[in-house]
Amino acid sequence: MPKFFVKRKTGLAAAISATLLLVGCSGSGEDPAPPPPEVTVSTPEIRSINDWDEYTGQFDAVEGVEVRARVSGYLRQAHFREGTLVRRGQLLFTIDPRPFEAEVARAQADLQATLTRRDLAIADLGRAEFLLKEEAISKEEYDSRVQARQESRASVAAAEATLRQAQLDLEFTRVTSPISGRVGSREVTRGNLVSGSGAQATLLTTVFSLDPIEFIFTADEAAYLKYRRQAREGTRPSSRDIANPVMLRLQDETEFVHSGEMSFVDNAIDxxxxxxxxxxxxxxxxxxxxxxxxxxxxxxGSGEYDAVLVPDTAILSDQSDKIVLIVDDENLVQQRVVELGPVLDDGMRVIRSGLAKDDRLVTGGLMRARPGNPVTIAGEEPPPEETAKRSADTAELAAAR
Structure with missing residues (x-):
């Protein structure tokens, strides 16, 4: 066999062996499965709390007065600056008093005249009594003098009443504030004729009391029924019987920093x-x-009760349902539909139903947890009160060192 043929056969065998080795390696091995995702869990916090219901409303003065003229005449002067605080009895306006002073003087003169006539009638009756005993006058004339004395007394009473009315009208020319509070604008300027005739009396200004002040709001029928049932069960007293506490915030405030108490509940539903x-x-x-x-x-909104609390960030939405994710004993994620209560000031959410106090709630790694899939517990967060206690203990230990 030629020598070059042996070299080609040896090279071909090496290539085939290398190919078979690669195919065998790729067919027998598989990529390892990734480990379950890590999540952080914690158990719900149990805390004694009260529910607080929120309402929108408006402030209104406890006392508010429309200051109107009580006698007719020309307005002489206004004695206050608009928008300032005034005291009860403080002079606000003066109506020209001269016609009323003249009326008082006339009434005093009429009273003096009637007093003189009364004294004369009393003296005449005294003489008539003496003459009647002496049989110098008739019984008819004596009765006439008795009647004259009675008429004179009635005239004196009428004159005194006329004088009191004239003095009262003179007093009404000085328009004073009936309450303490903040005065409004002047509705009439000096020199104008004002009327003091009953319901058509001229409006001069308004005064509203400021301290204390009322806040008026409305609650629906469901809330009213809830409060009534709580009062009947003894878990929360009715605001008709007890001044239940309230808190308030204004439009530019984020916290409920103003404290007050209930003062009135209406006796009918609108x-x-x-x-x-x-x-x-x-x-x-x-x-x-x-x-x-x-x-x-x-x-x-309620009496004190033990509530199940979870961080509000652990609440998820599934269409119209609110859900939380928990980890069972086999480290599998489960989905729970829960009924939500209010959010507390520290960011904890009240759970009305759907969650037990020993459930392991997923609080960290929510995006990695899938219902039905296993997870790895990276750590279990202690309840918030335990965390606070540990921080206090650490601070105390550091101070001791």
């Missing part, structure tokens, strides 16, 4: 709106609240 009116009262020493201002109110 047939037009299906709501019942409630009022809360707040102290207002610095005058920050004014009538007509809007606010958001929190009203005590």
């Amino acid at each position: 047939t037009q709106t299906g709501t019942v009116e409630g009022r809360a009262i707040f102290s207002n020493p610095d005058g920050i609240f004014i009538p007509g201002m809007f606010g958001r109110l929190r009203l005590l």
Whole structure:
């Protein structure tokens, strides 16, 4: 056999052997499966809390007065600056008093005349009594003098009443504030004729009290029924019987920082709106609240109870359902539909139903957890109160060192 033929056969055999080796290696091996994703879990927190219901409403003055003229005449002067605080009894307007001073003087003169006539009638009756005993006058004339004395007394009473009315009208020329509060704008300027005739009396200005001040809101029928049942069961007293606490925030505030208490619940449900009116009262020493201002109110909505709390960030949405993810004993992810309660100020959400206190809730790695798939527990977060206790213990230990 030629020598070159042996070399080609040897090279071909080597190539075939290398190919078979590669095919064998690729067919017998598989890529290893990835490990289950890591998640962080924690058990729900159990805490004694009260529910707080929120309502939108407006402030209104406890006392509000339309200051109107009580006598007719020309307005002489206004004695206040618009928009300032006024005291009860403070002079606001003066109506020209001269016609009323003249009327008082005339009434005083009439009273003096009637007093003189009364004294004369009393003296005549005294003489008539003496003459009647002496049989110097008739019984008819004596009765006439008795009647004259009675008429004179009635005339004196009428004159005194006329004088009191004239003095009262003179007093009404000084228009004072009936309450303490903030005065509004002047509706009439000096020199104008004002009328004091009953319902058509001229409006001069308005005064609204500021401290304390009421907050008015409405609750629907379902809320009213809830409160009534709680009062009947003894878990929460009715705001008709007890001044339940309330908290309030204004439009530019993020926290409920103003505290007050309930003062009134209406006795009927409005047939037009299906709501019942409630009022809360707040102290207002610095005058920050004014009538007509809007606010958001929190009203005590339940008695104290043990609530199941989870971080609000652990709540997911599945169409119209709210769900949480838990890890069972076999480290498989399960989905639970839950009923939500309010969110507390520390970011914890109340769970009404659907979650047990010993469930392991997925709080970290939510995007990696899939219902029905296994997961690896990377760590279990302690309840918030345990975390706070550990931080306090650490700080105390560091201070001791």
